[in-house]
Amino acid sequence: MTIGIPKEIKNNESRVGMTPAGVFELTKRNHTVYVQKEAGEGSGFSNLDYENVGAIILDSIQQVYQSSDMIVKVKEPIAEEYDLIQPRQIVFTYFHFASSERLTLAMLKSKAICIAYETVEDEDGTLPLLTPMSEVAGRMAIQQGAKYLEKPIKGRGVLLGGVPGVPPGKVLVLGAGVVGIQAAKMAAGLGAHVTILDVNMKRLRYVNDVMPSHVVTEFSNEFNVRKHIQTHDLIVGGVLIKGAKAPKLITKDMLKNMRPGTVLVDVAVDQGGCMETTKVTTHENPTFIVDDIVHYGVANMPGAVPYTSTLALTNVTLPYVIKLADKGWKQACQDDKTLARGLNIVEGEVVYKEISEAFGWENTSVN
Ligand SMILES: NC(=O)C1=CN([C@@H]2O[C@H](COP(=O)(O)OP(=O)(O)OC[C@H]3O[C@@H](n4cnc5c(N)ncnc54)[C@H](O)[C@@H]3O)[C@@H](O)[C@H]2O)C=CC1
Numbered sequence: 551m552t553i554g555i556p557k558e559i560k561n562n563e564s565r566v567g568m569t570p571a572g573v574f575e576l577t578k579r580n581h582t583v584y585v586q587k588e589a590g591e592g593s594g595f596s597n598l599d600y601e602n603v604g605a606i607i608l609d610s611i612q613q614v615y616q617s618s619d620m621i622v623k624v625k626e627p628i629a630e631e632y633d634l635i636q637p638r639q640i641v642f643t644y645f646h647f648a649s650s651e652r653l654t655l656a657m658l659k660s661k662a663i664c665i666a667y668e669t670v671e672d673e674d675g676t677l678p679l680l681t682p683m684s685e686v687a688g689r690m691a692i693q694q695g696a697k698y699l700e701k702p703i704k705g706r707g708v709l710l711g712g713v714p715g716v717p718p719g720k721v722l723v724l725g726a727g728v729v730g731i732q733a734a735k736m737a738a739g740l741g742a743h744v745t746i747l748d749v750n751m752k753r754l755r756y757v758n759d760v761m762p763s764h765v766v767t768e769f770s771n772e773f774n775v776r777k778h779i780q781t782h783d784l785i786v787g788g789v790l791i792k793g794a795k796a797p798k799l800i801t802k803d804m805l806k807n808m809r810p811g812t813v814l815v816d817v818a819v820d821q822g823g824c825m826e827t828t829k830v831t832t833h834e835n836p837t838f839i840v841d842d843i844v845h846y847g848v849a850n851m852p853g854a855v856p857y858t859s860t861l862a863l864t865n866v867t868l869p870y871v872i873k874l875a876d877k878g879w880k881q882a883c884q885d886d887k888t889l890a891r892g893l894n895i896v897e898g899e900v901v902y903k904e905i906s907e908a909f910g911w912e913n914t915s916v917n
């Protein structure tokens with residue numbers, strides 16, 4: 551198979567879809583790998599690093615898309631990339647379709663096979679290709695939140711860890727999944743008081759077992775959310791309903807009950823956000839203010855730490871890339887149900903029901 555690795559063009563996205571180690575595994579199996587010039591630079595990989603393991607470097611993104619049966623990348627295609635995608639081309643990347651009707655329509659029109667990292671799902675319901683990036687984003691949420699709590703950038707002016715004689719800051723984490731647990735762990739490590747909410751009692755029991763006593767679990771319901779937003783300095787949104795739009799746990803009317811300078815880091819922004827006033831932002835311009843509340847809505851948080859994130863992502867994607875390359879998508883998905891759950895759009899048809907539901911569509915195909 552021919553496999554193409556384009557350079558990411560989303561704002562401040564420095565990850566790349568494959569490392570030289572991944573290319574090595576594919577060329578060893580007689581696949582051809584095209585890498586766009588400088589695609590790996592932001593993650594510390596030169597053109598020569600790729601050439602040394604048998605990749606062919608192409609000058610332009612157009613050449614990569616035109617030459618490849620399968621595109622392996624990181625982020626969802628952005629508007630400039632829509633027309634590059636070819637009918638029956640496999641595109642293996644994050645898509646987050648439920649948050650963008652425009653992207654969904656463009657991919658339907660392309661007649662490509664869109665396999666979304668974020669819905670590849672193991673038998674036990676875990677998401678092996680989302681997990682490492684959620685680990686990164688959960689940890690980063692506290693780093694970012696701590697920074698935006700500083701007064702010069704309109705935060706409340708609270709030091710999360712406090713100091714001797716002064717109580718620590720308070721962090722509220724919505725969702726005790728991968729993002730939530732990593733955020734709670736980082737916040738607890740800084741000495742902050744942490745409250746973590748989920749609707750899944752198994753997750754809360756687990757958190758209660760493994761976290762120190764200044765991480766307190768509570769069931770997630772509107773009453774508890776309304777109560778805690780009044781007293782917490784930093785609120786991290788990490789809820790997910792697989793493949794679907796995130797539920798809005800913090801509505802606009804609730805902002806007036808928060809103290810000015812409270813910081814909201816809505817990590818779930820890529821699935822539409824779990825806070826009503828969330829908007830997608832970029833690393834260049836990560837925050838905005840609504841009713842004196844600081845909002846952070848970067849949808850590619852791990853893109854800012856590519857040296858860590860590219861390795862963490864490609865560690866988990868490579869085994870599936872190899873299966874797709876060796877067998878083609880149909881056979882690979884027949885043989886591996888985990889991978890098959892990643893199929894979102896196939897040649898003009900939505901094959902993942904939460905996506906059609908997100909837009910209220912009954913008909914799932916275009917002609
Ligand atoms: N902005 C970014 O750069 C990144 C965003 N993400 C996003 O972060 C989100 C969370 O991802 P993960 O932690 O991996 O998901 P996960 O599936 O591990 O955890 C989600 C948790 O939300 C809980 N939940 C569902 N409804 C809830 C409710 N009403 N109240 C409280 N909890 C509720 C679930 O029970 C689950 O424990 C996803 O949308 C993911 O795409 C992940 C990585 C990077």
Ligand SMILES: CC(=O)C(=O)O
Pocket residue numbers: 644680683684820849850851852853
């Ligand atoms: C998961 C995701 O959207 C990201 O890593 O950017």
Ligand SMILES: [Mg+2]
Pocket residue numbers: 644820849850851
């Ligand atoms: Mg994202």
